[in-house]
Amino acid sequence: MDISVVIPLYNEDESIPELYAWIERVMKENKFTYEVIFINDGSTDRSWEIIEELHQREPEVVRGIKFRRNYGKSPALYCGFEQAQGDVVITMDADLQDSPDEIPGLYHMIMDEGYDLVSGYKQKRYDPLSKTLPTKLFNATARKVSGIKNLHDFNCGLKAYRKAVVKNIEVYGEMHRYIPYLAKQAGFDRIGEKVVHHQARKYGQSKFMGLNRFVNGYLDLLTLWFLSTFGKKPMHVFGFLGTIMFFIGFVAAFVIGVGKLWCLANDIPQRLVTDSPYFYIALTMMIIGTQLFLTGFVADLVSRSSAGRNDYQVEETL
Secondary structure, eight states, X not given: OOEEEEEEESSOTTTHHHHHHHHHHHHHHTTOOEEEEEEEOSOSSSHHHHHHHHHHHOTTTEEEEEOSSOOOHHHHHHHHHHHOOSSEEEEOOSSSOBOGGGHHHHHHHHHTTOOSEEEEEOSSOOSOHHHHHHHHHHHHHHHHHHOOXXXXXXXXXXXXXXXXXXXXXXXXXXGGGGHHHHHHHTTOOOEEEEEOOBOOOOSSOOSSOSXXXXXXXXXXXXXXXXXXXXXXXXXXXXXXXXXXXXXXXHHHHHHHHHHHHHHHHTTOOOOOGGGOHHXXXXXXXXXXXXXXXXXXXXXXXXXXXXXXXXXXXXXXXX
């Protein structure tokens, strides 16, 4: 099979028939063998009924996954990736803002140009400024942290993947924003970008507005950076910070003690060590340093006993 189209959706009953007809036309014009996987993420409208109707009409092409409740985009993509059978997996949103006419170009970039992942770039957007400005700031941060300098829009729903990529990454929580980063960490570093057409929303309103979307995005990016850098070696960061803090606190306490002894030896009046705020600062730093070191030690024990401690990506065996 050439292409699997994975479409997560939530309350998009108005756009599903039009989107599927558009995909069907593009696939037939280019003579692709394909499947379309709709993941109904707890919709409360007629979305699932429409998916069932499409499946009855095209049982070999249309597949559906129905969640009992709304879990989010990442779980929907994870389940869609598990079911995908195509050599190239293409994801898009169901709101008709992503154009299926981009599918042939994305497919050829994967199959003919050798990319592992191609992300769409909506250079001209029809979103309000309240959404586009934070998106630009977020993408600038993501480029810096991930080291993927050539992507302008990490969160674009229109992406194409080599099949091996989606079978070797785990999308969870709200990590769908960072699939290129996850792919890079799994060893798929041929990541490209394609300028794609962005259309104004035709039906309803966006399901992904709100300030918490951007706050959560930064928290997820920080989590992913830490896990990818220190996930299998937490002692390297906690132990290092703990040692530095303990050493500084110990030196400070030593200096205070030596100063007190020198004053006593020379009969110089000196207030009690415990009257000095520097003593408590030094003591606090030593305690925090010890706690950080022990945190790293415990985290290392947890990492070593984790079921995925030796989960490495093997591309081929002979």
